[in-house]
C-alpha cells in the first residue's frame with residue numbers, strides 16, 4: 001500500500017495495517033527537507049546530513065502518521081544481533097535525546113504510544129506485532145543480521161518476556177535490496193542456505209534476503225499468511241528509495257516505524 005501526504009510517500013503492509021491497535025509505516029526518500037548531497041526525507045543522523053534537517057524530517061513523519069514526535073525511539077545500529085526491550089524511561093532516546101543504546105539492531109516494547117524506529121537503506125527492516133499480547137518489535141536485518149537470525153531472536157523475546165504466541169504475530173518485511181540486485185561474493189553467499197542463493201552464468205551469486213527472513217520467521221512459528229513481504233527492491237526503486245548500492249556515500253536512511261496505540 002502506498003500513501004501520499006503532501007509530497008511525502010509512505011509504504012504500508014496490508015497485514016500489519018489490519019492490526020487495529022498498531023500504527024506503522026515504511027518511509028521513502030520522497031518529500032522531506034534534507035538538501036544537498038542527501039536530499040529528501042532522510043532519517044539518519046550519521047550519514048553526513050544536517051541534524052536539524054533530520055529532526056525536521058522526523059517531525060514530518062510524526063505529524064503525518066500520528067506518532068508522538070518526542071517519544072520516537074531508536075538504537076545505534078551496527079549490524080549486530082542485539083535486541084533491547086524498550087521501557088517508558090527509554091522514550092525519545094536516539095532521536096530526541098542522547099542514548100546509551102549502542103550496538104542495538106532490534107527494539108521490542110509493550111509500552112503504548114512509544115514509536116520504535118529502525119533505519120535502513122538496502123538492509124531489511126522487519127516489523128512485528130502481537131495484538132493479543134500487546135507487544136511490538138522493529139528489527140534491522142542486513143545480511144549479517146539475517147545470518148545471525150536477529151528476527152528470530154526478536155520473536156523469542158516477544159515469547160519469553162511478553163507471553164506472545166507466534167501464531168498471533170503479524171510480520172512485515174519492508175523495502176530492501178532484492179535478490180534481483182543483491183550480488184555478493186562467495187564469502188557472503190556461502191553463509192546462506194543453498195536454496196536462497198542463485199549463481200548466474202558469470203559465476204556471480206545473488207542472495208534472497210526476503211525469503212531468508214521469511215524462513216526465519218516461519219521457523220519461529222509465525223504463520224505464512226501472517227508474513228507480508230513488500231517485495232520492493234531499494235536498488236530497482238532508487239528514484240524513491242535510498243539505496244547504499246546506488247547512492248554510495250551520499251545515501252540517506254529510511255525509517256521503519258511501529259507503535260502500539262493501546
Ligand SMILES: [Zn+2]
Nearest residue numbers: 180181233236
Ligand atoms: Zn532490484
